[in-house]
Amino acid sequence: MLALAIPVAxxxxxxxxxxxxRTLFHNRPExxxxxxxxxxxxxxAACRSKHPRVAVLDVALEGSELDGFELCRRLRSELPDVEVVFYTGMDELGLAQKAIDAGAKGVVSKGESAGNLLRAVLLASSGxxxxSPVFVARADQRDFDDLSPKxxxxxxLLAQxxxxxxxxxxxGIGEETVKSHLSEVRRKLGARTSAQAVAIGLINSLFDYEGEQAS
Structure with a gap:
């Protein structure tokens, strides 16, 4: 194992x-x-004993008492150092928002290339x-136009x-003004945290993943 390899469940x-x-990740040194x-x-049980940095979960876990969303909530509550990425074949409207609300950092479609799952895991490991683009759709009735340009x-910039x-x-503004802007963003988007606000922005195409540089 490389010193910087990310432990994954x-x-x-x-x-x-x-x-x-397992075969995919076996060939990746990251x-x-x-x-x-x-x-x-x-x-x-496995996450409690092995302490992964990222857990890759399916949404539908047949035969389990908990579905993927509830499992994510339990993991985030009991093991807050474990970030969650959902890997799912479902594409229902609102799924990505449910995942983010449950505490996940990523949602990847099984229809995407394996490289994007790896990308999601690496990003989640750094918070x-x-x-996935397939989930990029307005999931609710938030008034995104209510956000000011600043x-x-x-x-x-936060997403970057x-x-x-x-x-x-x-x-070109003060830190307190930035704090105020982000507070208003969270309020208007109905987000509890700045990370959730970023995720909502991504889901609803408020900006591309790479973001846009402010002038």
Missing amino acids: LVDDHKMVVLGL VEVVAFAHDAGEAL ESYI QLAALR GNERKRIAEQM
Whole structure:
């Protein structure tokens, strides 16, 4: 195992999916599969003992008492250092929002290339988000037009990984003003945290993943 390899747990009720993901990640030096499970109970036990940095979960866990969303909530509550990425074949409207609300950092469609799942895992390990394009759709009736240009600019810069001080420098405003802008963004988007606000922005196409540089 490389010193910087990210420990990952894989959870899917289909054994062939888990086997395929284990094979995929085995060939990538950035990650190491430290645990795998086929139901929620196994997943909780494995994550408690193996301490992965990222858990890759399916949404539908047949035969489990918990679905993927509830498992995500349990993991985030009991093991807050474990970030969650959903890997799912479902594409129902609102699924990505449900995943983010449950505490996930990423949502990847099984119809996407394997490289995007790896990308989502790497981003999640550093606290960033990735949402598959298939899920990019308005999930509710939030009034996104209510965001001011400066509020949206602050959110875009935040999505790029900038801290408040750097956002203030790039926008030419004070840190307290940045704090106020982001507070208003969270309120208007109905987000509890700045990370959730970024995820909502991604889901609803408020900006591209790479973001746009503010002038």
